[in-house]
Amino acid sequence: MMELLLVLVPLLAAALAYLFRGARARAAVLVGTAAAHTVGVGSFWVRPIATRSASWLMADDLGLLVLSVVSVLFLVVSFYAAAYMRAETPRGGRAFVSCLLAFLAATSLVAVSQHLALLWVGMEATTLAIAPLIYSRNDRRSLEAVWKYLMLSSVGIALALLAVFFLAAAQLGDEGSRALLVPDLIGRADRLDPRWLRAAYVFALVGFGTKMGLAPLHSWKPDTYGEAPSLVGGLMAGALTTCAFLALARFTQVVTAAGLQSFARPLLIAAGLFSLLVATAFIVGQSDIKRLLAYSSVEHMGLLVIGLGVGGVGAYGSVLHLINNGLVKGMLFLVVGNLVLAAGTSVVADMRGMQRTRPISGWLLLVGLFAVTGSPPFGLFLSEFSIIAGAVHEHHPWVAAATVAMLAIIFAGIAGMIVEVLYGEPSSMAPDAEPRERAPYVLGPAVLAGLVLLLGVYIPGPLRAVIGRAAGSLGGTTP
Amino acid sequence: MNTTLSAAAALGVVIVLAPGVIGVAARTRAALTHRRGTPVLQLYFDLFKLLRRGAVFSDATTWVFRFAPVAVVVTAILAALVVPLDGRASLFRFAGDPVALAYTFAFGRFFLVLAALDTGSSFEGMGASREVTFASLVEVGLFLSFATLAVLTHELSLSGMLEAPLARASASGSAPAVAMIAGSFFALLLAECARVPVDDPATHLELTMIHEVMVLDHSGPDLALILYAGALKLSVLGAVVISVLVPRANLPPAVAIAVLAGGLLLVGVGVGIVEASMARLRLPKVPLYLAGASALALFSLILALWSAA
């Protein structure tokens, strides 16, 4: 019941927001819905999972984690967006809030769907809800970005639908199971036709991999993140990719239950390593900070599938990393958004010395640098460490070594750019008269940074249990 | 009537009827475009007129030029001998005779092209070049179609293939493949016999011609032979289309031959309808048209293999 509400309430709110004429009222709807959503998600953490009815919509362990990340991230972004809309009046006024809320509804649907076709519907809906948000400026570059995004992800998602149908075809031999329901797929996995299942998995990897932005299907990512407003970029990098990973993870659950890990895992590791490689190559020498974040997102997607691919502790790390990545990406995009708004550009050469003009955002960016590159004591250190440890444990020492080497290069690349942005000598000395930073712009990122820090130091018991169970369903073990 | 007699009778019908089919096509086209048009028997009149005339030969030409019309007519008649015109058996039949059929056509065309080049006229050279280009594409479709029939019927001679392709195909559940083969054959017939949409027999502009431009220098009886060979070719290929669609092996020979005659007239009407309803394609588009016909044949071949597997 609550699952249904989590989808329907944002959807209704989206319609409602479109009806309101005043910007203030729309902002109130946005923030109110986001808060209500978070409260609703919180209720799942209180009730034990056994009392919830198993049906098409149910937040299981993995779904609950994704739902929580999305909800928290969206709450922070909604506060930010309320302030942003007052200051910037993005294109499309009324539709802006509606699209944001529709996006929340779609991501919630993905997170709670136990029916894979329904999950697909949600996944496609996220694409459609976010596309108008990318096209925020009426110019060629943003047109190009939205076109590339639409085309690539539509094709990807169409192939993913084929994957869903293949999975249904794999079920044809088993009349007793309900079609495409995750519990039935997992519970009766031994009766699935392995040939269709393999085909389904390959298509799912390509299809949802496109949505995640795994190399070589990542090419929309830098363009889209570079052109979209920062808060939209944050939602995409933090929430949308998380949902896409969830979809892939669902397929992985089924394949794991059917005993085909040996087929799926090499594919995942290869895709992950290639993504890391591409990210490394383009992060070093990158000249645009938003594009840098995009490649960083490619990197983290790569890490996620590597973790899934090595299994064991790696899968645990992967699930943990999913949470950390969602939060830290949201935080970074918002902070970078502040700096880009102040400098009027995202080209690094034109935005040096930001530490002087925007001190708070500057500090947050420095924190973000260490968080996103996986330095202790942040949560990403733990999760990346688990993934690498998993690789070593599961007898993939070369995977571990390659990952560590590329992470080191990426650290150097990102650090170089961020230090230049913060402490570089400004090319033109025209600091705006007002270095004051407004609270909504910096509070949200600070909260997210705090959460990531907390996850690095202490993982609460219930959360740890849920992560452990989710990893277990993906063929992982809790360290 | 025994088999040989029946086949000979069918051959006679085709030989006599062939110019009439062209007349029917022209008449249909005229009727559909609200013109009076020429009589159905016009080609017969033309042939008689031409045969009574003398021929003029350019000084530049050699024996090849004079030999070509004969070669063209002979190959057309050879082709008619190989195809089972009455729907059961041809006069000559052997495994692999579809290849012979294709190469008989090619042989005739070869001499026609040589004759065209022999005149030394640039127009005729241009026509020859086009003719050869398109003919090579037609062959692709032709062979694919024959291959399909071979797969469907497990026969390697035309007589076997065309005996009852529909019945055999229906048994294995690939009746649509046969229908598509008929479509492909008809499309190839239009190309092979220089009809719209590949070539326009009624055009008077040499630059757009393909086939007609090659025979500009032929006159009198030579021209008559070439025109007659063209008509015969159309009827022979028409008979193939009829055999694919209407299996006649179980009909009495007289009925089978009547069906052939009626069918040929219908083919003429079909050609006329196509000519009235569409314009000649631009030259660069012709290969695409032929590729489409070949794709159709390929598709039916795949279907045949699919249901055979």
Added chain:
Amino acid sequence: MQLLLLLVVVTDFAVLGTSRLSACIRWMAVQGAILGLLPLAYGGAITAHAYGLAAGTILVKAVLLPWFLKWAIREAAIRREVEPRVGYMASMLFGAAALGAAFGIASTTRAFPRHDLIVPVALVTVMIGLVVLITRTKAITQVVGYIMLENGVYLFGLTLSRRVPFLVEVGVLLDVFVGIFIMGIVVFHINREFDSISAANLSELREA
């Protein structure tokens, strides 16, 4: 039934071979209509489910989408040629290769003995959709390619219509519709902005 499936393949090739944009869209509409008829022709009992699916499919794929794309062409004054990146002959060859590949793949998995043709035809349509998508420069033809790709997936879905509930199908259809709608609007903007809808112009964003 089998005949309808063959017609789907014929429309695939028609889209590949045609050089006029409006003809391209018309063939796409024809394909949509055939797809709409398939649920009725498919499998024994004609249920309310099948009627609903047929009506929805025809409405979306054969009426609304083609109408909308034509509107976009007219309003944005798009030139009428298809402008392929490779020749039509080459496209045809790709199509023929796809045909062979699809039937080859389908013959290795005989999960659906009763209704043979639908799996290979679905695969052909998916592949030819991809070919159109990749080899055509105009944004609007890329949309046509995407729709064909989607049609192929949908065809495959029909084999499972007994097991996949109606609600899901409606969701899929709606998603596709909205997706194309947004694409159409973007196409419209691209044309106004660049004076052409060639996606080849969209090359400003790249690594320096």
